[in-house]
Amino acid sequence: MKSAWVERDAEDAIDRYAARGIARELALRVYSTRLLGRERNLVLHGGGNTSLKGTARDLSGAETDVLYVKGSGRDMGAIEPDRMPAVRLAPLRALRGRDALDVNEMARVQRGFLIDPLAPSPSVEMLLHAFLPARFIDHTHATAVLSLIDQPDSERLCAEVYGGRMGFVPYRMPGFGLAKLAAEIFDKDPSVEGLILDKHGLFTFGESARESYERMIETVTLAEQPLAKGRKSVFATAALPARIAAITEIAPILRGVCSLRDAFGEGAHRRMILNFRASETILNYVNGEEVARYARAGTITPDHVIRVKPWPLIVPAPEAGQLDAFRERAQAAAERFIADYKSYFERNKAREPGARMHDPLPRVALVPGLGLFGMGESMKEAAIAADVAEAAAEGITGAEAIGRFTSIAETDLFDCEYWSLELAKLNARPRPPLAGQVAVITGAGGAIGAATARAFAQAGAAVALLDLDLKAAQEKAQAIGGAALGLSCDVTDASSVQAAFDAVVAAFGGVDILVSNAGAAWQGKIGEVDEAILRKSFELNFFAHQKVAQAAVKIMRRQGTGGCLLFNISKQAVNPGPDFGPYGLPKAATLFLMRQYALDHGADGIRANGVNADRIRSGLLTGDFIAARAKARGVSEKDYMSGNLLGHEVTADDVAQAFLAQALALKTTGSVTTVDGGNIAAALR
Numbered sequence: 196m197k198s199a200w201v202e203r204d205a206e207d208a209i210d211r212y213a214a215r216g217i218a219r220e221l222a223l224r225v226y227s228t229r230l231l232g233r234e235r236n237l238v239l240h241g242g243g244n245t246s247l248k249g250t251a252r253d254l255s256g257a258e259t260d261v262l263y264v265k266g267s268g269r270d271m272g273a274i275e276p277d278r279m280p281a282v283r284l285a286p287l288r289a290l291r292g293r294d295a296l297d298v299n300e301m302a303r304v305q306r307g308f309l310i311d312p313l314a315p316s317p318s319v320e321m322l323l324h325a326f327l328p329a330r331f332i333d334h335t336h337a338t339a340v341l342s343l344i345d346q347p348d349s350e351r352l353c354a355e356v357y358g359g360r361m362g363f364v365p366y367r368m369p370g371f372g373l374a375k376l377a378a379e380i381f382d383k384d385p386s387v388e389g390l391i392l393d394k395h396g397l398f399t400f401g402e403s404a405r406e407s408y409e410r411m412i413e414t415v416t417l418a419e420q421p422l423a424k425g426r427k428s429v430f431a432t433a434a435l436p437a438r439i440a441a442i443t444e445i446a447p448i449l450r451g452v453c454s455l456r457d458a459f460g461e462g463a464h465r466r467m468i469l470n471f472r473a474s475e476t477i478l479n480y481v482n483g484e485e486v487a488r489y490a491r492a493g494t495i496t497p498d499h500v501i502r503v504k505p506w507p508l509i510v511p512a513p514e515a516g517q518l519d520a521f522r523e524r525a526q527a528a529a530e531r532f533i534a535d536y537k538s539y540f541e542r543n544k545a546r547e548p549g550a551r552m553h554d555p556l557p558r559v560a561l562v563p564g565l566g567l568f569g570m571g572e573s574m575k576e577a578a579i580a581a582d583v584a585e586a587a588a589e590g591i592t593g594a595e596a597i598g599r600f601t602s603i604a605e606t607d608l609f610d611c612e613y614w615s616l617e618l619a620k621l622n623a624r625p626r627p628p629l630a631g632q633v634a635v636i637t638g639a640g641g642a643i644g645a646a647t648a649r650a651f652a653q654a655g656a657a658v659a660l661l662d663l664d665l666k667a668a669q670e671k672a673q674a675i676g677g678a679a680l681g682l683s684c685d686v687t688d689a690s691s692v693q694a695a696f697d698a699v700v701a702a703f704g705g706v707d708i709l710v711s712n713a714g715a716a717w718q719g720k721i722g723e724v725d726e727a728i729l730r731k732s733f734e735l736n737f738f739a740h741q742k743v744a745q746a747a748v749k750i751m752r753r754q755g756t757g758g759c760l761l762f763n764i765s766k767q768a769v770n771p772g773p774d775f776g777p778y779g780l781p782k783a784a785t786l787f788l789m790r791q792y793a794l795d796h797g798a799d800g801i802r803a804n805g806v807n808a809d810r811i812r813s814g815l816l817t818g819d820f821i822a823a824r825a826k827a828r829g830v831s832e833k834d835y836m837s838g839n840l841l842g843h844e845v846t847a848d849d850v851a852q853a854f855l856a857q858a859l860a861l862k863t864t865g866s867v868t869t870v871d872g873g874n875i876a877a878a879l880r
C-alpha cells in the first residue's frame with residue numbers, strides 16, 4: 196500500500212481549517228483521517244476511527260485536556276472537524292480503574308464527558324484511544340492485515356511479520372474490556388508502534404498525524420508481502436455448467452426467493468434491492484469447491500456483521516435455460532438460510548436480553564459462475580452490503596492463500612450483531628412505505644413522469660426514469676439523486692423496451708411497479724383524419740403501454756412477489772373532446788387494457804390501476820398552448836387552468852400523488868382515479 200500523504204495538501208488543509216478557527220493539529224487529524232477513509236482496503240462505511248489528544252475550551256471558557264475522536268458510524272473519508280467530538284480526557288482515563296462497565300453505563304459514558312453537549316456520539320472504541328498515551332492514534336480494519344490475523348495461528352504470523360514492532364491483543368469484543376486489555380498489553384512494551392487486534396484490525400500510534408498515518412501504511416504493506424507470495428489461484432474451482440444463465444434472468448428469481456411473503460400484511464412483501472458485483476477475485480472466490488466452508492466461517496472483522504449478517508446465502512450455479520430448476524434450488528437454499536438464521540438467534544438470544552430478531556433474510560448472495568449480490572432495503576444499503584462482501588472475498592482469499600480463514604466464534608458474532616451500541620450506527624429511521632421496491636416510470640423526462648419518479652423515490656423506491664430523450668431522463672434522475680437511474684427508451688420499439696428493462700434489472704435486481712406514462716396527443720376530426728395519424732397515436736398511446744406492461748409482468752412473475760401496473764390514461768378515455776379522437780380512442784383502449792391486466796394477472800398478485808388526469812401543464816399542454824386556448828375562450832390563463840368544479844389548477848404533483856396512492860393501496864385493482872379538479876362529465880360511472 197502506498198502512502199497518499201501530500202505535504203502541500205496537508206498545508207492546504209491547515210490553511211483552510213485555520214480560516215474556520217480550527218487548530219493545526221486537528222486540521223491534520225482530519226486530513227489524515229480522510230486519507231485513510233478513502234482507501235477501501237483500510238475501512239468501509241463508518242468502520243475504523245482516529246483520535247487526537249489536545250485541548251479545548253468548555254462552555255465556561257476553561258481550557259481542558261480532551262480526546263478528539265471520530266463520531267460513531269461516521270465515514271472517515273468525508274470527516275469534518277465537527278464530526279470529531281472533543282471528550283474530557285481525565286474522566287475517561289479514570290475509568291480504567293473500573294473492573295467492568297456494562298452496556299448501559301457505556302452508552303452514558305459515550306455522551307457524559309462531551310465538551311459540546313450537542314456533539315455527535317463518539318466512537319464505541321473511544322476508551323481504547325483514551326487509555327493509550329499516543330497523541331495521534333489511527334485504527335483501521337485493513338484487509339491485508341485481516342488476512343494475516345483471521346488465522347488459527349495469527350499470533351505467530353504477526354511475530355514473523357512484525358517482530359516486536361506491533362503488540363498483539365487477543366480477540367475481545369469492542370468496548371470497555373477490549374480497551375482495558377489493549378492498554379495492559381501496551382504497558383508491558385510501550386516501545387511498540389501500534390497494536391494488532393486479533394480477528395479485528397489494527398491501531399498505529401504517532402506523535403504527529405503523519406507518523407501515525409505512515410506507520411499504518413507500512414504495517415499494512417508488511418502484511419501484503421506474504422499474501423502476494425501465496426496468492427496464485429487460491430481456490431480449486433468447482434465443476435460449473437458449461438453455460439451460465441444471464442444476470443437479468445437470475446436477479447429477479449433471487450429477489451423473489453430472498454423476500455418475505457406478507458411480512459407487513461397480506462400482499463405486502465418485504466423485498467430488497469440487489470446490487471451485483473463480479474471481478475476475477477470474486478469469481479475465483481464464489482466458484483471455489485469449498486466456498487461453503489470459507490464463506491460461511493464468519494465475517495472478516497466484527498463490525499461487518501451488522502451489515503451482512505454472520506454468513507451469506509450460497510445458491511447453486513445457474514445453468515442457462517434451466518431457470519425453473521435454479522428457482523427450486525435457490526428457494527430451498529434461501530429457506531435453509533432463514534431457518535439457520537432463526538436458530539442462530541434462538542441459540543444466542545439470552546446473551547442480549549430483550550434483543551428482537553432482525554429480519555432473517557440474507558444481505559449477500561453468492562452465485563457461482565456469476566458473482567455476488569449485495570441486498571438491502573435501499574440501493575445504498577445494498578451497495579454497502581456488496582462492498583462488505585467484496586472486502587470479504589478479498590480478505591478471505593488472502594487468508595486462504597497463506598493458511599485457513601478463521602473468524603471469531605458464533606457467540607462473538609452474535610454479541611456484535613445485537614450489541615445496541617453497534618446498532619446505533621445504523622441509526623434506524625422509520626421504514627419508508629416503498630422500501631425495497633423498484634419502480635420504472637416511462638416518459639419520465641416530462642412533467643408528470645418526473646414528478647411521479649420524485650414522489651416514488653421519496654417514498655423509498657429505487658426509481659428508473661425512462662424517456663425517449665436520454666438527456667432529459669438523466670437530468671431528472673440526477674435532480675432526484677441517490678440511486679435514481681436515467682435510461683433512454685423508445686416505448687414503441689420492442690427491442691428498446693427490452694434493453695431498458697434489462698438495464699433496470701441489472702441495476703436494481705428486478706421491477707415491482709411500472710408507471711406507464713409516456714404519451715403524446717394527436718388531433719383531427721374523426722370523419723376526416725388520416726388513418727396514418729390514428730395508427731401513430733395507437734402505437735404510442737395503446738401498444739406502447741402493452742409493450743412495457745408485458746415486459747414488467749414477465750419480470751414480476753419471475754420474482755413471484757406480485758407487482759403493480761399503473762397507467763396514465765386520460766379523461767379523453769371517458770369524456771371525449773372535439774377533434775381529440777386520435778388521442779382519446781387509444782386511451783379508451785388503454786383503459787380496458789388496464790382492466791384486462793387486473794383480470795388476467797390478479798392471481799399473480801399483480802394489480803393494475805390508472806389515472807385519468809386533465810389539463811396539467813406539461814409537454815402536452817405547453818405555456819403557448821394554454822395562452823392560445825385561454826385567449827380563444829376570452830378568459831385569463833389562471834381561470835382557464837382552474838376551470839373545474841373545485842376551481843383549482845391541477846398539477847403534475849397532484850397526478851404523482853394519485854399514482855403513489857394507487858401503488859400503496861394493496862387491495863385496489865382495476866380502478867381509475869380521476870385527477871382533474873372535478874369534471875362531472877368525465878366522472879366514471
Ligand SMILES: [Zn+2]
Binds near residue numbers: 320334335336396
Ligand atoms: Zn474496529
